[in-house]
Structure formats: C-alpha cells, structure tokens
Amino acid sequence: MPFSSRSYVNRYVPNRFPIGLKWLLIANIAISVLDFILRASNIDVFLRNFALVPAQVVQTFAIWQLVTYMFLHAGIGHVLWNMLALWLFGRELERTWGTARFLRFYFACGILAGLTVIAAAYIFGGIDIPTVGSSGAIYGVLVAYALVFPEQTILFGFLIPMKSKYFVMIIGGIVFLQSYMGMVGGRGAGVAVMAHLGGLVAGYLILRGRRLHLQVQQPIISAYKNWKLQRAKKKFEVYLKKRDSNRDRWVH
Numbered sequence: 001m002p003f004s005s006r007s008y009v010n011r012y013v014p015n016r017f018p019i020g021l022k023w024l025l026i027a028n029i030a031i032s033v034l035d036f037i038l039r040a041s042n043i044d045v046f047l048r049n050f051a052l053v054p055a056q057v058v059q060t061f062a063i064w065q066l067v068t069y070m071f072l073h074a075g076i077g078h079v080l081w082n083m084l085a086l087w088l089f090g091r092e093l094e095r096t097w098g099t100a101r102f103l104r105f106y107f108a109c110g111i112l113a114g115l116t117v118i119a120a121a122y123i124f125g126g127i128d129i130p131t132v133g134s135s136g137a138i139y140g141v142l143v144a145y146a147l148v149f150p151e152q153t154i155l156f157g158f159l160i161p162m163k164s165k166y167f168v169m170i171i172g173g174i175v176f177l178q179s180y181m182g183m184v185g186g187r188g189a190g191v192a193v194m195a196h197l198g199g200l201v202a203g204y205l206i207l208r209g210r211r212l213h214l215q216v217q218q219p220i221i222s223a224y225k226n227w228k229l230q231r232a233k234k235k236f237e238v239y240l241k242k243r244d245s246n247r248d249r250w251v252h
Contacts, residue, residue, distance in 0.1 A: 017087075018094040020103045025083050028134060031071040032079040051130035052114050054121035054191075066114040067107065072132035082134050088154075089138075089145040096148060109140025109202045116198025117191055126191040136195035139175065140203030143168055147207050172200055 017025070052069035056062040073079035094102040113136020121127045145152075146168035156162040156170075175196045 018091060018099060018102075020094050020099040020106075021087065021090045024086060024090075024103075024106070028071055028073070028079060028083055028086075032073045035072055036076070051132045052117060053128060053130050054118040055127040057114075057118055058122070058127075066111045069114060069130075069132050070107075070110045070134040070137055073134075074132055078133060082138055085138050086134070086141065089141050092152075093141060093144055093148065105144060105203075105206060106137050106141060108206060109199050110134065110137030112202035113137065113140070113195040113198035116201075117195050120194040121191045124191070129191050131192040131195060133192075133195070136199030136202075139171075139196050139199035140206070142171065143200050143203035144207055147204070175200055 050065060050068035051072055052065045053062070057065055073082065090102070090106075093105075097105070114131070116136075117131050121129065146164045150163065150165040152164045153161050154164050154167055156167055175193075178193050178196065
C-alpha cells in the first residue's frame with residue numbers, strides 16, 4: 001500500500017476547517033502578529049496587560065488574563081507549532097462534538113491550565129512571571145483526542161505510526177518531567193510549563209472526572225453498605241438471643 005494512501009496520512013492533508021477551529025486559528029495568528037508588531041515598536045501593551053501574571057490576577061483581579069493569555073505567544077515558532085497541533089487534533093474533535101462543545105472544552109482547559117500556573121507560582125515562587133500561549137488548552141485537546149479516538153493511528157514526529165493513546169502517554173510523561181524539573185530548577189523556573197500539565201489534567205478530568213469519581217466512590221459506598229448490613233445482622237442476632245433467653249425462664 002502506498003504511504004500516501006494510508007488512512008492516518010490523510011489526517012495531515014489540509015481540508016475544510018470546522019468553524020470553531022477556523023476562528024481560533026485566525027484569532028491566535030492575527031493577535032500574535034499584532035503583538036509582535038507592537039513589541040517591535042516598543043509598544044508592548046498586549047504583553048503587559050493581557051499576559052497571565054499570577055500576582056495581577058490575584059491582587060488586582062485581572063481575571064480576563066485567564067482567557068487573553070491563550071491568544072498571545074512568545075514567538076513565531078511558538079504560535080505556529082501550537083496552531084499546527086490544534087489543527088491536527090482539533091478538527092476531528094469538533095466534527096464529533098460540534099462547535100459549541102468543542103469551544104467550551106477548549107476554553108475550560110485553557111482557564112484551568114491558567115489556574116494551575118497561578119497555584120504553582122504562589123507555591124514555588126514566580127508570581128510576577130508572565131505566561132503566554134495556548135499550550136494548556138491544546139494539551140487538553142490532545143488528551144481528549146486520545147480518549148475519544150484511542151485506537152486512531154497518528155504519526156509521531158511525522159514519521160512513526162503510533163496509536164494516539166500511546167502517543168499521549170509519552171507526551172504526558174515528558175510534560176510531567178518538564179514540570180518537575182522546572183519546579184526544582186529554581187524560583188519560578190517552570191511556572192509556565194505548569195500550564196501544559198494543568199491542561200493535560202484538566203482535559204482528562206473534564207471527560208473522565210465523573211467516571212473516575214464513580215470508580216472511587218463505588219467501593220466506599222459498597223463497603224459502607226456491607227458494614228451497615230453486618231451491624232444490623234449482629235443486632236438481630238443479639239435480639240434473637242435475648243428473646244430466646246427470656247423464653248427459657250418460663251419453661252419448667
């Protein structure tokens with residue numbers, strides 16, 4: 001079979017974009033280009049006011065930064081790689097879920113990733129370090145892709161065919177190590193990287209949180225019911241013994 005005719009290769013061939021994905025790509029690229037122009041002109045108002053700065057969110061309630069930071073990027077390579085990943089994994093998700101659900105999921109992962117950055121900054125230091133990029137939201141999309149299409153084959157590094165569930169396991173391990181090394185590397189060294197980990201965890205919990213809750217809750221409920229049953233059984237046995245002993249008193 002020719003390489004170009006394989007099903008997992010067709011995913012990398014451009015075709016019509018779903019509407020939500022199309023506008024996310026347009027907005028991210030347009031805003032990033034505008035930001036680069038303003039910074040080149042020494043007018044970095046976007047980076048100063050709309051990047052995610054934990055201290056500003058907590059102390060001055062700049063909560064809009066939890067959304068706006070997703071549309072800013074640190075460089076051309078940063079925005080292009082993020083948009084490429086969003087295009088590769090977001091198209092099939094939006095077609096499967098619909099635009100409204102896809103966008104809700106995307107922004108929820110990005111916001112929760114931002115909250116993870118804020119928490120990490122206050123725990124490990126670096127509350128004045130700005131964070132930009134849509135990586136947190138995109139890592140959530142990546143996890144969702146692996147959960148919805150676990151057996152789908154993708155090209156790891158555009159070369160090696162691999163099932164999406166294994167690909168995400170590898171990426172998750174890399175992100176965890178990056179987050180750990182960043183946190184132990186010094187004050188605020190890995191605060192921005194925590195957005196990646198936050199996005200991964202957020203994506204998983206949004207899609208599997210209820211099932212995970214039931215899996216944890218069910219054994220506890222079962223154990224409690226068994227305990228109550230055994231307790232009632234013992235009480236009934238004690239009652240029967242007392243009744244039998246009282247009946248024996250009247251037997252001569």
